[in-house]
Structure formats: structure tokens, C-alpha cells
Amino acid sequence: MTQIHIIDDDQALCELLQEYLEQNGYEVMCSHNGQAGLDSTLTHKPDLVLLDVMMPELNGFEVLRQLRPKTQVPVLMLTARGDEIDRVLGLELGADDYVAKPFSHRELVARIQAILRRLNPPEQNVGPLVLKPERLEASFYDQPLELTAAEFRVLAILYETPGEIVDKDSICQQAFGRRLQQYDRHIDIHISHIRKKMADINATETIKTVRGSGYQLLVNP
Structure with a gap:
């Protein structure tokens, strides 16, 4: 089963996303601050990470900065404002895609499916x-x-x-x-x-x- 790791300090949002993603056949784990999310990603090696930008301890950009030298796990950034500077910085640091809050659950699943699908073209x-x-x-x-x-x-x-x-x-x-x-x-x-x-x-x-x-x-x- 595909495992998704949500790293977001908004616990209510995490619970909603976890329920929806599990209904769509994904296994989901959650972390509620950047440092815990970084450690859990490196330990559990999920198939995809949903990474919020604004978090305590380590923000999403710093988490991504520390992740990339150690793993190429796909990362979908969650940004509250969707500002171009946030999107560009995330991409520069190695994010795979981004989605601006608020977003529909259906759009999020479509983005996740597109990322995972493109990881498996023929050799x-x-x-x-x-x-x-x-x-x-x-x-x-x-x-x-x-x-x-x-x-x-x-x-x-x-x-x-x-x-x-x-x-x-x-x-x-x-x-x-x-x-x-x-x-x-x-x-x-x-x-x-x-x-x-x-x-x-x-x-x-x-x-x-x-x-x-x-x-x-x-x-x-």
C-alpha cells in the first residue's frame, strides 16, 4: 500500500486529510512539526510527503533543504498563500509540485496520483x-x-x-x-x-x- 506522510502543524486538517486519503486507498502517517516530520520521513521512508510551509521548529523549506541530500522521496508542498516566491523557492529546493490552501481534496488526490504515476514509465x-x-x-x-x-x-x-x-x-x-x-x-x-x-x-x-x-x-x- 502506498504510504503518504503528512507534515503539517494543523492537526484538524491532518485528521481530515488522513481520513480522506485512507478512503482512497492510501496508508497515512502524520507529523505536526518540521523536525518530527524530517525524522519520521528519514526513518519510515514513505512513498510521498505532503509538506506544509509554515510550521514550528523547522519550516517546510528547511525540512526540504535537509531532506534532499538524503532522499529523493516525492514532495508535494502545501502553501497557505500560493505566492509565486513560495512556489519558486520550493521548486528550487527540490519540491515536485505544490498546491495552495485552501484546496479541494479531489484536486489533492489528483496531484498525488499524477506524481506517483509518472514515477513508473517504461525503462x-x-x-x-x-x-x-x-x-x-x-x-x-x-x-x-x-x-x-x-x-x-x-x-x-x-x-x-x-x-x-x-x-x-x-x-x-x-x-x-x-x-x-x-x-x-x-x-x-x-x-x-x-x-x-x-x-x-x-x-x-x-x-x-x-x-x-x-x-x-x-x-x-
């Missing part, structure tokens, strides 16, 4: 780039490519049609199950992170930006 091998979805592993020129779950899914979308241009809205819909919003830099940030990690291994341009159109994977089969 692919395009030139020096190899993906192993069952282990969420990637390699480039035979060296490990350390990607977050979100980065892995974005790269997998480009992998499906190497050499073809894929627009950002299509990437967002396929990888995260939602339309790209105006001024949303979600995909740009993930692509930037992927490029940097690939360039650290080999400086050859691999993902090309096609202005006004989208992105193109340049690795030849």
Missing part, C-alpha cells in the same frame, strides 16, 4: 542517457545522474520523443497532471536543474530551448 535508453524508472535512477555517460522525482518525470517526457519539440504546457500536464499557469516557472526551473546536473558530467548541450515553443532533447539514439 528507456537514448544514447548516453539511461533511465531506470523502477528505481528512480538515471545515468549519463555511464555516470549517475542524481535527479529529484520531479526532474526525473520531466526528463522522461522529453525521452518519449527525442529530437522533437515538446511545449511546456504539455510537459506540465503529462508530468504533474495540470495545466501550466501564467507566469509559472515550474518547468523552467526543473529543466535548469537537469541541465546543470548533466553539464557537470558532460558539457555537451543536451536539452535545447526553442523560444516560444518548448524544449527539445538533443541526445541521438
Whole structure:
């Protein structure tokens, strides 16, 4: 059974979410402050984390900052305001997606399902780039490519049609199950992170930006 870890100091909200998610077939555990959430995530290794931003002891950003060097567990940020600066900071720190409070339970489940679904595409091998979805592993020129779950899914979308241009809205819909919003830099940030990690291994341009159109994977089969 897929285990979801909710880290949020609003205990009433946690109880409501736990009941709803369990009705949808998930196993749920809860932590009510950042430090406890960080420790429990590293100990129990859940399949996905719902992480609130504003919490005592450690806020959500600091929890994410400490999690990422140790685990690539998918993280869906819960932000009260939905401000762009909060969304961008969360993505920069390695969050997979975000949802602004208040949100519908149905939307939350859809976001969770989209994240988990994109973790299991078929294994692919395009030139020096190899993906192993069952282990969420990637390699480039035979060296490990350390990607977050979100980065892995974005790269997998480009992998499906190497050499073809894929627009950002299509990437967002396929990888995260939602339309790209105006001024949303979600995909740009993930692509930037992927490029940097690939360039650290080999400086050859691999993902090309096609202005006004989208992105193109340049690795030849």
C-alpha cells in the first residue's frame, strides 16, 4: 500500500486529510512539526510527503533543504498563500509540485496520483542517457545522474520523443497532471536543474530551448 506522510502543524486538517486519503486507498502517517516530520520521513521512508510551509521548529523549506541530500522521496508542498516566491523557492529546493490552501481534496488526490504515476514509465535508453524508472535512477555517460522525482518525470517526457519539440504546457500536464499557469516557472526551473546536473558530467548541450515553443532533447539514439 502506498504510504503518504503528512507534515503539517494543523492537526484538524491532518485528521481530515488522513481520513480522506485512507478512503482512497492510501496508508497515512502524520507529523505536526518540521523536525518530527524530517525524522519520521528519514526513518519510515514513505512513498510521498505532503509538506506544509509554515510550521514550528523547522519550516517546510528547511525540512526540504535537509531532506534532499538524503532522499529523493516525492514532495508535494502545501502553501497557505500560493505566492509565486513560495512556489519558486520550493521548486528550487527540490519540491515536485505544490498546491495552495485552501484546496479541494479531489484536486489533492489528483496531484498525488499524477506524481506517483509518472514515477513508473517504461525503462528507456537514448544514447548516453539511461533511465531506470523502477528505481528512480538515471545515468549519463555511464555516470549517475542524481535527479529529484520531479526532474526525473520531466526528463522522461522529453525521452518519449527525442529530437522533437515538446511545449511546456504539455510537459506540465503529462508530468504533474495540470495545466501550466501564467507566469509559472515550474518547468523552467526543473529543466535548469537537469541541465546543470548533466553539464557537470558532460558539457555537451543536451536539452535545447526553442523560444516560444518548448524544449527539445538533443541526445541521438
